[in-house]
Amino acid sequence: MMFTYPKVLRPKDLKMISRYPCSDEIKDAYAKYLTNYSFKEFVGFCENGDGDLESLIYRFTDLQLERFEPNSLIWVSHVLVNFLIYFDVNLDYGNCYDAYASALQFTVLFFAMKVMIGKVPFDEAQLPEHSLNCFERLFEKCPDFSFNLENDCTLAYKSFNNDFDFTAEEFYTKIRKHFDECGY
Secondary structure, X not given: OOOOOOOOOOHHHHHHHHHOOOOHHHHHHHHHHOOOXXXXXXXXXXXXXXXXXHHHHHHHHHHHHOOOOOOOHHHHHHHHHHHHHHHHHHHHOOOHHHHHHHHXXXXXXXXXXXXXXXXXXXXXXXXXXXXXXXXXHHHHHOOOXXXXXXXXXXXXXXXXXXXXXXXXXXHHHHHHHHHHHHOX
16 A cells, blocks of 8 residues: 655745745645645635634645545545644644544554555554654654553544454554554
């Protein structure tokens, strides 16, 4: 299962963005979080939307999902990207618990796709690099962050209201092992 986040902008993309007549705040938010989506659509959404930039980012990414058939593979890949965007935005805005929850939800869904689509047995599935990176960044920025891993893993698992080919307990055990190895 392959997907890319964030999409790397080409020099011509960066040049177009730098010349576009909108605020630098919108340009910076796009380049930092939303490169997987259309720049011009994001600018239009921000210019026509109400609220602070953080809430506009969340609403814009949620709106992108409406373009796809729910539960289709393309929809799932956008959900995965959105969880990583939510993680980055929440971490940057100091919302440590929300960033952590987004990383857990990303990880559950990634495992589900790996097991169900990739046909990899859950006990052989490795934590995705994006998850490892998210957890490392989270605990670097929020070293005193407190959490209830078992409860939070169960909530992340149940948030999909689906039966995967692994249980919430198995997910918790895998995440616990990683957290123990890293000293989180």
